[in-house]
Amino acid sequence: MSGTDERIRQVGLVQSFVARPELGSVFGLAIIVITFMIMTSISGTFSAMWTNPIGIQAWVELAAFVGILAIGASLLMIAGEFDLSIGANIALAGHSFALLLIFGVPVAPAILLTFVELAFLGFIIGVIVVRTGLPSFIVTLGFWFASRGFAVFLSQTLLNQSRLSVKPQLKAPAGGGEDPTIIDNLFAFDKGFGLPFDAEVYYFAILVIMVALMLQKSRFGNWIYAAGGDPTAARAVGVPVNRVKISLFMLSACLACLLGVLTVMTSGASDPKAGDFRELHAIAAAVIGGCALTGGYGSVIGAVLGAFIFAIASRGINFVPFIDNNMFRVMLGLLILGAAFLNQFLRNRVLKG
């Protein structure tokens, strides 16, 4: 009647490793790094990309930018939802922040108000998705148009400009001021900790650790998986599925807000094209990182590795003159397809045991 033999098989170490959702992206990252190391060696640009601080900065900062968005995108995807509005929300956040500064609001409250605005926007998106039952793909496609449109409409109507410069309102480093405040240091530092990186890299590192721990080790993380795996079953055992999803849309919008504010703080201006297409890059990173589009499966670490794959391929192509820049898109497309295929294969292996 009992007996380990026929009922449950022992699962070995190799098996548990294969069962990790980020396995595909580990391979992918290894392949991309080796490929670009070889290609830069051939072009004689190896040190420019891999040892020169400016070269490293180029792809690490892009990975951080896409990676911050991919954190939100992967959590949402695990919960069975999509957010196409994140790229546009970067522009909305940047413009909101810049307008507040221009109309005389000091930096700290302007940042706070911008976060409140974007969190509220995420709340609205989440409520619409949960209440109407419309696919989040459609709902956030609406906001993909609306967010950027509204940002530019506001700046055009109020100031008759689409690009907003806030250099005078900011201190170091963007404004060139003498006496940076704590807030300036917090949002606009670069070359910190002896490393050649802007602020977003440090935010990225902290966020990855926090969110990965939350997803694997906390009760809320458990609920995220359940909300995407089988929402009906999750509700039946008392998981507040709607609250989980709405909070993730709020987090996603706040991550876009962080990037919008950081970009304005470091560059001293808000560009209406900020974050264009970044939503697709973040989703690509999440897919490469092993998140299932159907929900219930995936990892933040995988999405982060996906962001590095994207960034190394994206920036690396500039160090390899013998490959056409347009070929980058072809490569990236094949990479996404290959990763999706590999991940599906691995996921089926998990179920078969």
Added chain:
Amino acid sequence: MAQQTTTPTIQLKGVSKFFGNIIALKDVSFKAHKGQVTALLGDNGAGKSTLIKVLSGVHIPDEGDILIDGIPTTFKTPRDAAVLGIGTVYQDLALQPLMSVTRNFFLGREISKGVFLDMNRMNEITRTEMAKLGIDVADPTQPIGTMSGGQRQTLAIARAIYFGAKVLILDEPTSALGQKQQLEVLRTVNQVREMNEIAIIFITHNDMHARLIGDRYTFLNRGRVLADGDRDEIDMDNLRALMAGGAELAELESEFQNTST
């Protein structure tokens, strides 16, 4: 086995439920004792689902009383019922195939140590509780997608018991399974009966399973109780006819024989 002198763990007295002008349940009386399997039988549309939903707090009855351990009670929500020890295992089991055995066991009621989940403790409890029902889970961190249908049923039952079910309602637990797994589930149900603490309400279409496992039988037909009694009070040979709603099967039989001759 049958101790009719004790108070039933759960009892319905004269319960009726109407949906508009539809009479879903009329004057239904029903009881289940701990350490017993009460088989709830009846054809589609007999009112089994409505009765389960009344028992588990999804529907509030329009007439009649629900008594738990002899005390009249009202459930306004499924949560009220759950708090009072009604554990319902639905056909779809409410499980997450890609999540681990332990994570499924504790989903929605996780144990934390500080901010983080106490996985070691939860793994240990899962293993112990499953072992009580005769399943040795070597690795509770594996996804339940790898378990058989019968094992998943056991997991859902073990979970309901661990979280305090005094009454275990099993909604057609064998219907979606292969023959061998059906027997596995019946074994599990028997294990629960032998704990002698839990009243089991076993809903089924399968007269063979009902005959194997039942201590008490309640037959529903068109929202009313057609027959009700202990194992020794029921004409076991007539089980199938009662399930089909009384004499209808016999009528059909004679009808067919008349047409064929």
